[in-house]
Amino acid sequence: MLQQVQGGVCAAKGFTANGVHCGIRKNKTKRDLALVYSATPATAAAVYTQNLVKGAPLTVTKQNISDGKAQAVICNSGNANTCNANGIEIAEKMCDLLAKELGIDAKDVVVASTGVIGQPLDITPIANGIPALVEGLGAHSDYACEGIMTTDLKAKEIAFEFQVGGKTCRIGGIAKGSGMIHPNMATMLVFVTTDCAISAQMLQKALSEDVKDSFNMISVDGDTSTNDMVSVLANGQAGNAEITCEGAEFDAFCKALHAVTSDLCRKIAADGEGATKLLECKVCGAKDVLAARTVAKSVICSSLFKAAMFGADANWGRALCAIGYSGADVDVKKVGVCFRSKAGSVVVCENGAGVDFSEETAKAVLTESEIEVLITLGDGDGKATAWGCDLTYDYVKINGDYRT
């Protein structure tokens, strides 16, 4: 029993949040510093980008939550604090200043930054902004969500209620991410909170498994960010007996976690830089789940396929092409492709060859803003879903001059 609720990262008991404009960005109407806080200590888990170039905040966060505990998340936008000589020092300073204001240990802070790479991050506006950030703490998931946005057009938050051991638990998350989206074992910035009691070890296990089918399955542009991070804080305020091993209660938690993460995945992909359409590629009949993931991700990563979707052009040969070069072991003679949306569905390929279809129907199906690309491989039981978006003029426009 999973039920959607309001409140984002503040839905779970004991969590508050806030976001302020501190001055990293010139635009004064845009919040650029965010905070998520648990009134009581929480177990913590995180996954990080696999890019060799890593943002300094990731190194500091990894160190801070090595004991499986955290109590607050601070994140700025407008500057990634990456490839800077004093990056670590600045990230640690952010933790120190926040911890002092909150009266907690600096080692219990998760720190993150997002924005331009390679420009020194000035601590001054952050130091000046922290008092107001802490003072305004409340049910402000929306403010925190705005504070971490860069080229995002839409805020991305979600929360669910679920049952563990007879207790009602909640879990919610916020995310940012629009460009440089092609996570590898981690993702964009995502902060999840829950009041479910769960040990740090099981929390990490749940998260590490989950990202394989959630954030690792989205791509906007094939570029893996240097600052990707997903973190979860669980403060146990729901009062359930702490989950410390696998079983029905762990499964219930994982299901709730996946409800949050897959929702945020769809939102990130739909808000891809310049995107007009969400593409959801569902592969079934693969030899195994790895092959299914590989095929699904290859299709939603193809620039040619993405551009065809922008043009509502049912050019299924481009899906076949991407399946063929994916690296997965596929019998191309068995491949089927179907496009589906609110406007209906149209089968365009069976047994690796084209079938007659109505171009008019296909156009109608592909003109919708959410497109499902259903691929059958006829080779086994492997299934996977990947999320992406179309490639548009605006993607080029946004990225032709990102720094100014």
Next chain:
Amino acid sequence: MLQQVQGGVCAAKGFTANGVHCGIRKNKTKRDLALVYSATPATAAAVYTQNLVKGAPLTVTKQNISDGKAQAVICNSGNANTCNANGIEIAEKMCDLLAKELGIDAKDVVVASTGVIGQPLDITPIANGIPALVEGLGAHSDYACEGIMTTDLKAKEIAFEFQVGGKTCRIGGIAKGSGMIHPNMATMLVFVTTDCAISAQMLQKALSEDVKDSFNMISVDGDTSTNDMVSVLANGQAGNAEITCEGAEFDAFCKALHAVTSDLCRKIAADGEGATKLLECKVCGAKDVLAARTVAKSVICSSLFKAAMFGADANWGRALCAIGYSGADVDVKKVGVCFRSKAGSVVVCENGAGVDFSEETAKAVLTESEIEVLITLGDGDGKATAWGCDLTYDYVKINGDYRT
């Protein structure tokens, strides 16, 4: 001693070519059927796409030149003859009809097709066009070049003269390719001819080695085509003693081959769909040549980096990001980046961190139509060059509705 000469695929002795409009394309002013012919039998070598979805012509060509011999190349544009139930039959029919008209064996024909995937290829216009195609054979490398073009804006041909064993040899090639360019062990359609005498085995060896540093190092959009092929015909009419082993003569041939292939690589990348700029990424100081290739290709494949180059934005963080996720073993603290063009050069990153530079100079350097991205890794002697192009509005436009 390598000297550029005129004539493309007709530069070498004994080779003629032609291209006609036979009616596969509706536009009557565009040639859509091409022929390259050697008056005497030639040794032949080829490399093909590694995409699991392969065009039917590739299967037929592979079979035909399994004996290391060929005498003619036929290629149509406007239809890829891929993912069609009767594809093999049609490709074989093209060989039969051409062989009959030329009075050669159908097994000595290299056949290729390029264009839309998954639409049946009608043999009728090809059958009707072959008599005029053969009758018009002459020094028409340019006609053949046009006959294989799809979204290409510029014809791509080149030829060189070189010496082997005291004899003057020539080698020349034509290429097509503008979108779906991300070759893997092979490339777009490239046809090379030479009058140098070289055994089929050594010819294949030379070609297979060459593509690692030529066609496998270009990318327009990260999409590996289903119909990629590079083939070389060597008819021995230069009169040199046949090259049958490694040594100075084989080296001279390889050097001439690379002069042709690297020139065509630059031309393919510069004419990438929608491109306004050629990007040439030169990596040095890598642990080994494989690491250098991986890094160079990762940078020129990054959509974000490509869009920044379109906007003449010196956003070097995107190059660092692409180096970091390339998969190569790199010490990011040693990385240097410099942009260079006809307008000058500008160092933007040293030791993995930004350096002060003039935005004005950077803008001037990046506004040119040919940009060198010089990357130093400080880890060894490995060097490699990769070619790509910027990502522009026109790429999206061209691919938003390719089929109509």
